[in-house]
Amino acid sequence: MVREEATVTVTGPQGARELRISSPGRVLWPKPGLSKLDLARYIVDVGDPFLAANGGRPVTLQRFPDNVDGEQFFSKNPPKGAPDFVRSVVVVYPSGRSHPQLVIDEVAAAVWAVQMNTVVFHPWASRAGNPDNPDQLRIDLDPQPGTGFAEAATAAVELRSVLAEAGLTAFIKTSGSRGLHVFAPIEATREFLAVRHAVIAAARELERRMPEKVTTAWWKEERGTRVFVDFNQANRDRTMAGAYSPRALPNATVSCPIGWEELDGANPDDFTVITVPERLKSTGDPWAGMHSSAGTIDALLEWWERDLAAGLGELPFPPDFPKMPGEPLRVQPSRARSKG
Template structure:
């Protein structure tokens, strides 16, 4: 019925809030039969851990009005009629344009987003109060065709060693799909471009240590059956699914923080909207205390400068970015103009 609705009581820092959920029986994930109300109740159940990971950050909402098998779109600024407890901050996009961006300050905001059929939450690597300076270094390990989640496991362990060598503490979560996300808290002292260069420096070091398993090649035709370190996820306004965010996959997977001791035996398909609340209650949040200490990316930037001197320069940016200083041509290698015999 069009008038079908229910109300959830959502605890928060300022007391309980009542959040209306219309069409609560709408199925968002057909395969497991998970509804909009199920999603809202999931976000209440993981509210504290979700907020610790994604709160106080500009965030984009990936919305699926007809469920995960249907059309989708992104929302960045609060729509008209948003509750008064939903706020936004002004952020600057790569084009230089400024625009308001949503912030999830409390569980009720996440539940309100679920009311709008938000499935995936994409937080920035920076805080709302200082959106130009990331306080997280994020590294996306993306398995290419011919590889899978198991291939990312030894790479993540080696990446942890790389980051430890430069004084950074690595934390890990499943992507919710086939890969892994490795985060390191950093002092918000540098712009996004510097953080991107720090990620590239770490990725190149990882590639040198594991050349048959790791690639930093931007063009897919050059990657082979290796795990790609997606350095462009470190750019301004480039995000990945947040910790405890559901994914728009058939089995309702969740991007789930895990302890390093769990990694070798982890099964990412076991972490779902149905299972993660019980896991959180029984094991606690593996990311608790993540931001107690922040490291510096200065050593990685020294590696970046060293690599520049050795002829390893800038890498390509995403196609929607303005042309950047030192960037190589954005031309697929197989389509690049070859020098003629006369040249």
């Protein structure tokens, strides 16, 4: 039996590379009928902006052996059989364990990851050369039941003002679903915990300004119909879909950078594997030059200390993290009350 395969040519710093794509006709997104080969070609088409956003960072791969409706798993260690132009970097996880993670240095490495059944790319907020110190402050605006993209957009506009007051320049992208991701370039001089505290400080300030519309409540039962500011996405080894990464959602949506002037009236369903390449040709990359100048989190950490003095302490960490200093009990509030 002859195995079906195709070849994709990818240009890069060392010249053109020929990448083999096995099972090129396997449909990854049944609804629009997009195949593994379509995904590989998409990565080539958006290669430069994709690499600018996600390259040079430890990256976790979300892989689908069949299609996006089927089995999936996350690869933190680089898949076996990596070509010699694909490298890795050792990172430290919250448990204290160390492991290598893939680093994408050229578009061909991302296409090879597609060959290994990757659909979603999850880059760290830090770079491979300095993995302990993020150079991006990231805030995930997550609409809760009863809210949606419009409510996240309203919160994002106010969050932009909050970050500007702290001396930071905000950039925005769709999550690929109903939410929004707000990024700000920062100097890579502080460790993840400090950046998490800066994010919490910004989130609390946003919550003070929009108490009926946003929340920092970790427990779902306390969030109500508000947009959750997910501060825990700022933790070490916590990632979100990278800019221009496809999502494993029915319409093959993409986590797409947009300009702030585009936010009003934007529809996340419009940014897909099919539409984003042409969008880049016509409008360019809204995140081009993001890291041309970086701010500091000094002002946000002053806000954090101010809030500590006012009695606002540490917030819960994800359940797989070790118990952290000052962290409240990891008990759902309703359960804590029932035991009290």
